[in-house]
Amino acid sequence: MTQPNTFSLKSRSLKFKWTFGASAAIFLTFFLFSFAIYQGIGSMLLGEKNTTIKSAATAASQALYINGLTSSASNLTSENIGPVVQGSKDLSQRLEDQVLVFYDAKGKKIEQYSSSIFKNRDYATYDYSSYLVKEPGDPIFKPTVKGQQMVIGQMPIVDSADNSTIIGYIQVINPMTSYNSMMGKLLATMFLLGAVALFISGMLGYLLAQNFLNPLTRMAKTMNDIRNNGFQKRIEPTNITKDEIGELTIVFNDMMEQIERSFEQQKQFVEDASHELRTPVQIMEGHLKLLTRWGKDDPEVLDESLNASLTELERMKKLVQEMLDLSRAEQISQTKELQLVCVNDVAEQVRRNFEVMHEDFIFTLKEDDKDLHALIQHNHLEQVLIIIVDNAVKYSGDGKQVDMHVFKEDDKVKVAIKDYGVGISKDEIDKIFNRFYRVDKARSREVGGNGLGLAIAKELVSGYLGSIQAESEDNVGTTITITLPLIEKKEEKTS
Template identity: 50%
Template sequence: MKKFIQKQINKYRNPFSLVWKWGFLLTIILFLIAAIWPIATTYNSWQQDKNQYEEDVSQIDQYIIQRLNQLSEDSQSDIEDLFQKKVTITEESLQDELHNKDMNVQVFSENQTQRYHSFNENLKPAIDKGAEALEKTQNQSVRVETIYHEDQPFLYYVRKTSGNYLSEVKQNLIKHLLITLGCLLFICLIVAFIVALSFLSPLQKMKRLLKTINADNISDLRLNGNHYQGEMTEISESINVLLDKMSAFIEHQTRFVEDVSHELRTPVAVIEGHLKLLNRWGKEDPEVLDESLTASLHEIQRMKVLVQEMLDLTRAGQVDVQFADEQTPVRDVVQSVYQNFQILYPDFNFFLEDDLKQEYQIQIYRNHLEQILVILLDNAVKYSLDRKEIHITVSVEAIDYIEIAIQDFGEGMSREDQKKVFNRFYRVDKARSRERGGNGLGLSIAQELINGYKGSIFVESAPGAGSNFHVRLPILRLNDE
């Protein structure tokens, strides 16, 4: 249990975390709201106790004065009995009530001889001051009353309250108030942190998940949007999109390093073999020297092409960000590439079937569209057999897409090859791949570019019947001719 509590504390021990901030903020708000009632109640109780005390003192004054007015001249014993009797308003003796209420009462005869006192303090000077004492004191702390008999001063009643009673009542109320406020603060603290943890729990889950993500598991870990509500769902979806992009970038980087190291191994080994041969004895033989230099230069050129293609492939995954505002007229580009290939391969018959009735704009960088068409047409030329005929078709597909189809009549491919043809370094005819050239990256580059522009590419083929590659790209807007 102790370890569990310590673990929970360590999770939120950062004093600047949202849990602490919201917890203390909610504690203050809840405490201020909850403290209104006990403070108001205590204040009302104080006012009631104060008013009740003043009322009790006034009633006792009236009672004593009334009873003293009923006494005769020889009434010393009656005075003593008066203060020993129980008072109907309190059910205690008058003397006890005076002590409880902190009332110092003294009775003097007409010659100011003390005949009764509840405290030892001498209040005789108050008789001389009389009404003046009442005017100058607050809350009637001193009262002097003259009792007359046959119109002559008979007794003097003097009463003084020191305020200790009310002070003690006030201290008790404040003490109970502080205890109540302390309990309320503790309860508010618990409730506030429970509420803060409840509201911020999704963020804490997100934080814990993100802290566990690394390059090895980023492709597997995602936030479950069903666990959140409202804005948290949108945040979790945005985080998942970000993780998808990061995962894709990491995967591209990893594959780039792996593929480059794999593909460069052969040309490096070839060059190394020829250099060792020359170093041992080949440099003395002009024929061997020429052959080794020619082979090494060929491999270096192939390495340059390979590295450039790998860089193109890596950049292809970022076109949606780098070329987001690019627009290209599709008919113009297709016709330009078509004319160029007619010049480059005069022994081939190229046919362009343009079904577009007007020019269409698509969101793609012009050079990238040209690169895609060149890759597909180059492959069509490379894998053509005796029938040197290539068809290019441009049309509108389902209103929203431009479809470009490039068909050759070469050797075709099996269903298994069709599934892998867009993989990096994959070649359908591995036995003849060296003489045809290329590194098996062209279709991978084309697919990455097309996917980056929210399009699609697929192939229809059969062994011996040629292949037909279809490229679909979304229409951006229409241009009237």
Template identity: 40%
Template structure:
């Protein structure tokens, strides 16, 4: 039931599980959209400030332009003088000073009829220009407005609320150029109509493009999530294949590139290969043990049945059966030990990864040991090393390999009891060769000699105590240390076994650990 819930998007406690794909999609979409939104807001605010500054400068131009038109030496401002100064064409007199707004506006001119910049700016929509007397009496205005007036001693330009929207109001006192007496005030009101229209357009554009950006970021986020999670989905599929069948050869498709997911896929595939190898080794181990133990068990069973029927009363048969059974038990012990050695040899990469051994010392030690054990043999050592060299292998394993090869050289020698041992360095490796002048092998045998339980002559090999595992153990050990073993042989003339091991080199991790 728990598995069923997980497959249907729920966890075991009943709560819904959000897919990682959707989490990444929503996260990527939110990140892209927020980034777009922040940049858009920053640009809009910057544009707003620039526009307000431009409007502020324009209002100043109007103030100073009107002030320049009203510049008189000593006379006070009157309606006639103001209308004359701010009219698009000169009018010498204004007999009717109390005309209506529409009539006065005709004196100023309709929008677009001004012949200079000042008139154009004064006639813009939302712009109101007023002129007041020193007593705050209205002398002139371009159009009516509900904005109140407050006299100022100095020129002031302020942001104000005009009909619920942002506007700019500027006030400037006007002084006579001769006596410097206050002769009136100028008030310019800018409702920022164009600014607000542009803001509305910008807001609409931001809203529309924001929705488009949200949709685009969601699609892009989904595509990116699919791309990023594809290796993870491949890992999941591979794990399901392995769970269904432990012998499955399913592996992750390695994506192009050299990113973390590629590295994870490579590591995962390597792990699966090793697991597969260990499973096969375990299976092979069980098959080999059961196959090889079948014969000695059958022999012992036969002798015991013989004794049980009538042989126990015959001292000669009893002695023969007990002796044969003990021999088979010894052979079984040797076989089990060799099988355990072979099993451990297949796992040297795990347990003996960073071992190092002085190869010259070990070769010399085994050379002296075999000279002492087999005084009837002539052992010859050719040492081409100028100094001691360390190789990447565990000491006991190197000794085990040399003992296997030297023991075989002695065991399969015939009339010429002579064994040659040579050691030499070649670039980044060291090679040890062991040559005998014994029975030798055919080409077919040399291709199979490193297989498990393979014997060139099974009758003679069993007589000499071999189980056919020695060379398999040596090969597996060398393989684990990234070494190699090969053989050259001529039937009835002897064999040469060569082992090659890499010279030990300290890695950065080992140097750091030792320091």
């Protein structure tokens, strides 16, 4: 035989998913934000490099112009350009991390200058003539030279005599040393912060998942305890939050109360039914044993035992039928087989039937309002009235009168049935609608009651959104009132 699966609180797939999802969302947000910052800073620094290159080229061109080297192409020689570059404080400052190259009009390199500090580096001695564009304009390139990214810009040298003839070119090369250093540090910082953000987001995601899933964990544990120990366990309402999980907890507690109440009612029903059926079975068993011993040869004993057995069998049959009626009453559907019934007509019909069955009783019907309708099956309303009137007849004692009263109150139609018997005590008045409950058990058995009639009536009335109440006074009588929703019947239009 296979054992049922045992619930384990060690399974945390939902918590893992929640933690992973929250961590991924937080980290992804941080990553996108960091990436945007990284790209923005990079673009800003590159823009500054471009401006620096153009500014250096412009400064070199002005230095040549000031020293009269732009008046003729023949003036652009290394002997003339060298002193200008070396003597210009502005150009010397700009050459700290840049390379300055001069070309003639044909693109032949005249001279290349760099800071004395970096003159032995690869980028300071590299030939950049391949990146020279012999056309008007200020093109900028970003090649990678010997593994290092460069920014290369150029500017034409224009003849100062006509301002249109290009007599040479100035090329400025920036190795982007500071840019690469800054971007590398920025990238390292972002990786470090990313690792810290990932850890923090993971911890935050776990704490959020722990906080959000604690009520579900308690609910799962409670369900497990309920399965093992019964329906008494509940989730503590002090920890209920005002959100969807809190609502789920409230619904769960209400559901557990309903299930527990239902099980208790079923248990009580089975116990009561067993008790009620045990008595007739024992009586029949006693008579059958009596017949087995000596009743076969004694006609008087045989007749008595058979009659007693048939009587008890009939009582068992009635009890089983009432239990079936009660079961059906609990399963009334509000959407099927509904009828618009005139309560006045059904009450009058029941009154006439009882007048025929009990000629020694007086049955009265008072109608404050005529033509009152309710949405209920005709046979169900009739059954409810029969049950209540029959009880009134059985327990009227010497008061041989039963009064019926039909009236409306607000949007309700009511039927009150009053007898003039001994009444019911206040301690028992709320229990008469319970299954198998009888006020006077010995007397009820004499009149044939099983204690199911009023329970059936209550279930039927409740199934149609109605209610049933009892009021009683000792030695005065009992009044049972049925209340149903009033339905206004629309008059048919005549053509």
